[in-house]
Amino acid sequence: MAGEEKREVLRETGQSASGPPLLILTGPTAVGKTALSISLAKAVGGEIISADSMQVYKHMNIGSAKITKQEMQGVTHHLLDILEPWEDFNVVTFQRRCKEAIAGIYGRGNLPILVGGTGFYIQAVLRDIAFTENEDDVAYRRELEQFAEKNGDVALHEKLQQVDAASAEAIPPGNQKRVIRALEYFHLTGEPISLHNERERQRPDAYNACYFVLTDARTALYERIEKRVDEMMSQGLVAEVQALKDMGCRRGQTAMQGLGYKEILDYLDGIGTLEEAVNRIKQETRHFAKRQLTWFRRERDVVWLDRSQYSGKSREQQDACMLEVMLQVAREKGIIE
Numbered sequence: 636m637a638g639e640e641k642r643e644v645l646r647e648t649g650q651s652a653s654g655p656p657l658l659i660l661t662g663p664t665a666v667g668k669t670a671l672s673i674s675l676a677k678a679v680g681g682e683i684i685s686a687d688s689m690q691v692y693k694h695m696n697i698g699s700a701k702i703t704k705q706e707m708q709g710v711t712h713h714l715l716d717i718l719e720p721w722e723d724f725n726v727v728t729f730q731r732r733c734k735e736a737i738a739g740i741y742g743r744g745n746l747p748i749l750v751g752g753t754g755f756y757i758q759a760v761l762r763d764i765a766f767t768e769n770e771d772d773v774a775y776r777r778e779l780e781q782f783a784e785k786n787g788d789v790a791l792h793e794k795l796q797q798v799d800a801a802s803a804e805a806i807p808p809g810n811q812k813r814v815i816r817a818l819e820y821f822h823l824t825g826e827p828i829s830l831h832n833e834r835e836r837q838r839p840d841a842y843n844a845c846y847f848v849l850t851d852a853r854t855a856l857y858e859r860i861e862k863r864v865d866e867m868m869s870q871g872l873v874a875e876v877q878a879l880k881d882m883g884c885r886r887g888q889t890a891m892q893g894l895g896y897k898e899i900l901d902y903l904d905g906i907g908t909l910e911e912a913v914n915r916i917k918q919e920t921r922h923f924a925k926r927q928l929t930w931f932r933r934e935r936d937v938v939w940l941d942r943s944q945y946s947g948k949s950r951e952q953q954d955a956c957m958l959e960v961m962l963q964v965a966r967e968k969g970i971i972e
């Protein structure tokens with residue numbers, strides 16, 4: 636990309652250079668964020684904070700596509716392997732732990748880089764969203780959980796559709812905890828949580844941030860998803876889920892709602908064949924990638940990095956081109972020299 640084109644990309648973000656520096660690299664699952672994030676961290680003296688709701692869990696390496704020590708290439712990573720799989724994890728906890736990590740990174744004179752595909756987690760940090768911890772109704776939550784146990788996730792999701800169609804579109808039926816949270820919020824406030832989220836989306840940024848979204852042509856992305864799932868199976872995803880089950884993990888827990896885990900858990904519980912489980916993982920992962928892209932398109936002040944613009948190049952050459960763009964944008968925002 637020529638210098639003038641890079642400046643035009645920056646002008647479109649419309650942000651002023653205010654607040655502490657932060658780099659963000661996100662995008663749909665399987666798009667290839669990991670390798671690019673390592674190159675970025677090495678180029679700017681950065682430390683990476685994982686913005687992934689599943690990679691926080693120990694013993695969950697294959698299904699979460701967790702980065703390996705070798706792939707890290709010496710770059711410091713945060714918020715990986717910090718919880719046991721039976722422990723709960725949510726956006727409030729992530730925001731707190733992320734802020735702690737960011738403070739430590741600044742203290743070491745390094746640049747924090749938020750990397751991952753959980754858009755709401757990124758938004759919570761970037762906009763410093765204020766979460767009200769007292770918005771809680773344990774009795775109503777348990778009532779919804781019992782309803783789901785008796786009638787199934789689809790019936791529970793239909794309840795959400797009736798009061799908050801926007802949230803029902805954004806949250807899949809299989810994500811029981813988020814469906815219940817949205818219903819609980821409506822029960823407590825009388826307002827759809829989608830309206831609350833939209834207000835929070837308009838909050839000013841708390842950082843002088845470069846918000847990069849990596850994407851690719853849909854056919855290429857879906858091919859990579861298919862390949863990734865096949866690789867997970869050959870690496871031993873079934874054995875990983877069996878080990879988690881042997882530890883006492885069950886589907887209602889946050890960790891076991893992750894893509895790949897709930898489908899294989901069903902198979903191990905005698906629900907369907909392994910082939911059916913794998914096909915469901917692929918299908919649900921494609922749907923998840925589509926929802927991720929929808930989320931990022933609604934975000935403001937983002938710089939899109941599209942692999943399809945470099946389709947004639949190797950993955951390494953694509954990453955090199957996009958890294959050049961990222962560094963130029965970061966320089967123009969005063970984040971790096």
